Amino acid sequence: MLACRGLRKQFGERTALDDVSFTVDDHECYGLLGPNGAGKTTTISIVCGLLEPDGGEVRVDGRPGGSLEAKAAIGYVPQDLALYPDLSARENLRFFGQLYAMGGERLERRITETLALVGLADRGKERIGTYSGGMKRRANIAAGLLHQPRLLVLDEPTVGVDAQSRHAILETVAGLGIAVLYTTHYMEEAAKLCHRVGIIDDGRLIAEGTPSGLISTYGGQDRLRLTFGQTAPNGPAAAAEGPRGSGDDGFAAACLLLDAVSDVLPIPGGLELMTDHGAAALPGVVREAGRLGVELTGIEVVAPDLEGVFLALTGKELRD
Secondary structure: OEEEEEEEEEEOOEEEEEEEEEEEOOOOEEEEEOOOOOOHHHHHHHHOOOOOOOEEEEEEOOEEOOOHHHHHOEEEEOOOOOOOOOOEHHHHHHHHHHHOOOOHHHHHHHHHHHHHHOOOOOOOOOEHHHOOHHHHHHHHHHHHHOOOOOEEEEEOOOOOOOHHHHHHHHHHHHOOOOEEEEEOOOHHHHHHHOOEEEEEEOOEEEEEEOHHHHHHHHOOOEEEEEEEOOOOOOHHHHHHHOOOOOOOOOHHHHHHOOOOEEEEEEEOOEEEEEEOOHHHHHHHHHHHHHHHOOOEEEEEEEOOOHHHHHHHHHOOOOOO
16 A cells, blocks of 8 residues: 655755655554654655655555645644644534545535544534544544545654543554554554554664564563562672672572573662563572572563564664
8 A cells, every 4th residue: 555665865964764665555554663853754744745755756555656646545644733723623524525625415424424433423513622632633533534545644643642532542543444654652552553563763764573573583581570678688789799799699690590591680679680481480580589588579570562672773762
């Protein structure tokens, strides 16, 4: 449904996009993830025909990017609300529908269907200015879906909304059944919604794959986080000294000798153990704690996730 090949874009001395290529299949949700300034907005603007690339090409449903046919196949939902606050939701949708040469019964039917789809069927006659932030976001999505696009482009659609509205938006997107290009700052959204994700940083697409595939390749090991009680004879001292300075009788050194543990790192008030299987390492850790008289007050197994993948690949938090 969407093919981007070798996209390049320069703004003065700054390279916004450098040979970015990816595809989005029909019925697929593709997540484009990156920190601010990575090139997401530039990519979306080129896909929607709002910017001309300096190199490369875009095709939407087989049509050249930027053509009227390609634009007609796209529903664009920008991060900033594109609604008139003094008009009702129905009036807003009627206006946008007319821009797509829709009218009559067909338009009224689509307005009713789209409002129902985003959970605003009973609020359509109310002014947008009276809506909550989450309701405005859902009405914004309704405007992008009104003309039944083949590709929906969503630019951070859940920014600043409450948890209930965020859940409603995610449920709506998951049930659309069309091609979706989705950008977000929330890794859990990408993991839940997206069939594949591409990670973009400094204008380059540096990794791409399914969420589980990226986690398997770049996510690293499980982390077993241990916290100690104040009376632990070898706990805090061993943690403070670290695995190489705690002595053979220290808890950190004992954990490092376990087959399932590859590294031991000090953290405030405890230790963090690196292991391929956090649950499998637990019995040995508990056994060594009992043997050495270490009081374990907290045990947490932290599995690799997309946030860890992003940090490993870019050296940045997603919201940087």
